[in-house]
Amino acid sequence: MSQTSVVVHPDADAMAQATAARLIVRLIDAQSHRGTASVVLTGGRGAAAIYAAVRDSPARDAVDWSKVDLWWGDERFLPSGDPERNETQARAALLDAVPLDPARVHPMPASDGPDGDDPEAAAGRYSDELALAGRAGSPSLPPFDLVLLGVGEDGHIASVFPEHPAAYDTRTVTAVRGAPKPPPVRITLTQVAINTATEVWLIAAGAGKAGAVGLAMAGGGPVQLPAAGVQGLERTLWLLDREAARDVSPRLRSLR
Numbered sequence: 296m297s298q299t300s301v302v303v304h305p306d307a308d309a310m311a312q313a314t315a316a317r318l319i320v321r322l323i324d325a326q327s328h329r330g331t332a333s334v335v336l337t338g339g340r341g342a343a344a345i346y347a348a349v350r351d352s353p354a355r356d357a358v359d360w361s362k363v364d365l366w367w368g369d370e371r372f373l374p375s376g377d378p379e380r381n382e383t384q385a386r387a388a389l390l391d392a393v394p395l396d397p398a399r400v401h402p403m404p405a406s407d408g409p410d411g412d413d414p415e416a417a418a419g420r421y422s423d424e425l426a427l428a429g430r431a432g433s434p435s436l437p438p439f440d441l442v443l444l445g446v447g448e449d450g451h452i453a454s455v456f457p458e459h460p461a462a463y464d465t466r467t468v469t470a471v472r473g474a475p476k477p478p479p480v481r482i483t484l485t486q487v488a489i490n491t492a493t494e495v496w497l498i499a500a501g502a503g504k505a506g507a508v509g510l511a512m513a514g515g516g517p518v519q520l521p522a523a524g525v526q527g528l529e530r531t532l533w534l535l536d537r538e539a540a541r542d543v544s545p546r547l548r549s550l551r
């Protein structure tokens with residue numbers, strides 16, 4: 296039975312610190328349970344602050360980073376090393392500072408990668424990489440202990456934007472063209488893939504996110520508000536600051 300929880304923090308900084316602590320514990324728990332931990336990373340401002348807080352926490356040494364599998368929920372389809380790539384930002388904030396096994400780090404392809412400037416081929420390549428690491432069956436994906444997702448002002452998660460084809464896609468990975476937020480070309484896991492995770496954490500800070508968060512939590516449609524269409528198999532956790540939680544009804548805030 297899946298559980299939905301909401302945690303409201305005083306501000307964005309407190310949220311980043313608390314979420315970093317929570318993430319470290321999640322990795323430790325997954326490793327105690329099955330030896331490894333598998334996390335799908337997100338991009339955006341909130342995520343960068345969380346990654347930096349993990350990097351700066353002495354507790355990070357309790358994680359066996361050589362046994363962490365990292366995947367990405369979405370990527371801006373730009374050349375490798377571009378500062379706008381989610382991979383570049385995660386590496387700068389955390390990944391370059393911890394002893395990961397490079398073979399367990401799975402960035403989405405870049406626009407100067409093996410498929411060149413062809414996002415559909417790159418999405419297919421990432422889908423194959425997931426399937427190779429995955430369980431047989433449909434969808435063929437590795438077990439994800441946790442998917443982290445930023446929530447956009449319009450309610451997008453990963454690069455699944457409201458009313459866009461990706462919000463209807465039933466494959467695991469898809470290319471996005473014409474995204475309303477730059478850059479227009481992206482690659483994203485779909486809601487189908489995200490919803491195979493044991494836990495999904497949705498992160499939002501600031502008043503600009505309040506409308507989307509309030510509507511998604513009140514039961515918006517998954518195509519109109521992609522954030523409303525994701526949940527973990529065991530747990531869905533909304534991690535908010537006070538401003539982003541402004542429109543969440545008190546009844547939902549006390550969900551546990």
Ligand SMILES: O=C1O[C@H](COP(=O)(O)O)[C@@H](O)[C@H](O)[C@H]1O
Nearest residue numbers: 337338339340341445446447453
């Ligand atoms: O473009 C993106 O935006 C979302 C949200 O970012 P934020 O800065 O508003 O937190 C992010 O989750 C996604 O990974 C990224 O590609």
